Amino acid sequence: MSAAVRVRGMKRRFGRQVALGGVDVDVAPGSFCVLLGPSGCGKTTLLRLIAGLEAPDEGRIEIDGRCVVDASSGRTVPAGRRKLGMVFQGYALWPHKTAAENIDWPLRIAGLDRAARRARLAELAALLDLAPHLERYPGELSGGQQQRVAIARCLGPRPRLLLFDEPLSNLDVQLRAEMRLELLRLHGETGVTIVYVTHDQSEALALADHLVVLRDGRVEQAGVPSTLLTRPHTAFVAGFLGVPPANLLTAAHQDGAWRIGGKAFAVGCAAWGDGPVQVMIRPERLRLHERPAAGLLQAVVVEATPLGERTLARVEGAFGRATVLMPPWVGGSHGALAYLALPPTPDAVFAADGGRIT
């Protein structure tokens, strides 16, 4: 089966600023694909390229097996013929139209007759719980309501592909959690393929069945979220993903042993090259002790958050910073001395340039 979206060798520059430096992405039909990356990494640019709102410098894009843009042949299908919907970061509701008119206009453009439009509007209002707000102008709607109108507007003509650009970033925490559920429900009910952009990794992990991590205009890693969590390809992915994200500690080879913060670590693992490396250790594999002992690293507790069954602690020391997820901590918090125990082996090791060694 052909991919719902296939992006190949996508490059886009703005003046001297490289927004995308050669990106490949595959999105399977019906999947919920999340593009994740820090602000400015090119997510919006990629989404706009898929939508046809931006032209590539190099590369091609296929939607449902049909080439919609190819920089080498100059072929491009205009945005309006790509049969997709997009929810913009600021929603981009037309401020002079009521909610109902906003939803109705694309249906009218699609050529539906009055009765069909009426029926579809009612259907969408029910799906997104909008019935009481239909006659209001966008300026009179709350953020969450505006967002649901924006989603209804682009669902109206039954697109096969929905694009979302950080749709939840303007909402408060509680609403955000609710809307996540809504989106998953929507995805389940409509079966539409979704490409969803966010910089929030917990949101990405909650929503994605396919995750693409972007950084500085390049794909760092793509795949099933659990694979990215357990087998990160780069230090960046390791340090970016997870709740809380994994620790990355610098280990140097000295006096015939790998050392973190001066203490020998992972004895017998000489195969990591000879430069300093970045060692990934998950927070739940670290422990804190109240008393010093051989092999423990001295640290200062920066923050200790009780989570019930466990405590989440952030510590600092000669090794750098680390996050520890452990059984309830009864030692001092904020400013107290503590002693960090490392596991015998790391979860992963990365070279200084971020590439994975083991």
Add this chain to the structure above:
Amino acid sequence: MTPASTSRARLGGRSLAPAVLTVGAFALVALLVLAPLAHIGLALATEAGAAALRDVFTGRIATNMLWLPLKHTLLIGLAVTLACVVLGGLLAWLVTMTDMPLRRVIGLLAALPFMIPTFAVALAWTVIFANDRLGEAGIGVLARLGAEPPAWLAWGAVPVTLVLIAHLYAIAYLMIAPALATVGRDLIAAAEITGASRAQVLKGVVFPLVAPALAAAGALCFAEAASSFSAPAILGLPVRFHTLATRAYGAFETGSPERGYALIATMIVVSAALLLLAARARRRGQSFATAAGKGVVRARMALGAWRWPLAIAALALVTATTIVPALALVLSSLSPQSGDVFGAWSWHYWLGAPDAAIARGQPGILRNPELHRAFIVTLAAGLFTGVSALAVGLVVGEAIARLGAGTVATTLRQLAFLPLLIPGLAIGAAFIGLYGALLYGSFALVVIAGVAATLPFAVESVAAARAQIAAELEESARLAGAGPLGVLVGVTLPLAAGKLLAGFVLVFVKMVRDLDLVILLYTPALPLLTVVAFRYASDGFAQFAHAVAVVILVLSIAAHLAAGGFGRAAQPWLAER
């Protein structure tokens, strides 16, 4: 900035009780706006007034006095409005939304005609197009080159209309461009994604969003065109082409003010009807502006093969309405005779000693003591009116803002904007009637009439200044320990200063370049540059008039430059890529 935070912002006067402020604001508006209107109404309610109304509307003279001029006024007003909205709107679209080359230069030039007074453009028109109607000496450049323009192009309805367009399309541009500049690119992208054609996007999304600005621009252009006195006076009177304004002027000059008032009341009613229509469109529009919000990055529309043709057409338009008239006036003032720009140039009209052979012994304007006085009086009138108008604007604007949304605030705001409807000529006439016994020929009367005429601009600039200040900014200064005075000096004034200065310059320039308002207030003891130029022109001393017009041009452009009026702050969309 949210509307809530702006409405809490304060511009000085924090300690004034709202009631005092409100009463003060209403008193000022009553004195400046209602009193002259009431004066006109009362004058028409007298026996003489009733007789004048009868004469004007049904009498033997009605056709010549009212109906024909009314027809001219309406035709000119509608033609000018249509042309200005189309030209100003197209220009605004080209500059803000397309990839037209040279759009920055064109945008800057497009704001300039606003600074060139209509009477100067009208004079420039005669320099180029005049035929021998006013004598051999007065013929224009074209006639001298042997291409004598047809009569309809030299005088009357067509040149009056074109001259008014040349001045007013800039206002339309300056009102429409900001509206277009806030249509976010995502709003248009969202429409394009649905598969809508370019025409559908324009009709369904872009046009409705700028419709309020179009309506407002159209209404203002109509009011200005219909009430203009200087253009028809210079280009119409030589061929007995009259509008309501020139008829009213004639009535005042010949000592029948009631007839003048009757004509002026007609003008006001016509303009009011149109402005009310526009205000309705605008009220719906204001809620959009806040909803559209931020994020106004725009992808420019590619014009393709039309890029250069459109740029050249736009450049021709802005050049023809700025550089060409200015140049015509400068050259004419240096020429031996008006329009004889290829003759032997001399500085006589600027620097010459009195010569009985030329212009009845008038010296060049720079050595004419009367002109020196006029220069100083004009400058003083601009400065005093600017400061007073801003002071009144602060009281009224502050009161409107503090009253919030109720009927009282709406009433006050509508009263404050009423002068837009009242022709300058009418304001001048009414103030003479009102306070003439006490103040006729005094500087104070000029300033008071000026403040009344410019009140809408002053109130608007105060509103714009307030919008610069979020309540949080002042509050954080107070939390940092600043006293009320410290907040005012340290935060409020610096933030508001730019917009207030812009408002001052607007009023100053209007005062320096305006003829309609002051033509009736003029006395030989109180010379103002515009009236001096107009007198020179009517006395047949065209080049002196042109030289004075150049001085006025330089003054108003210098004032704008000094206030950074051509900078990016004035047209922020020019700075975008």
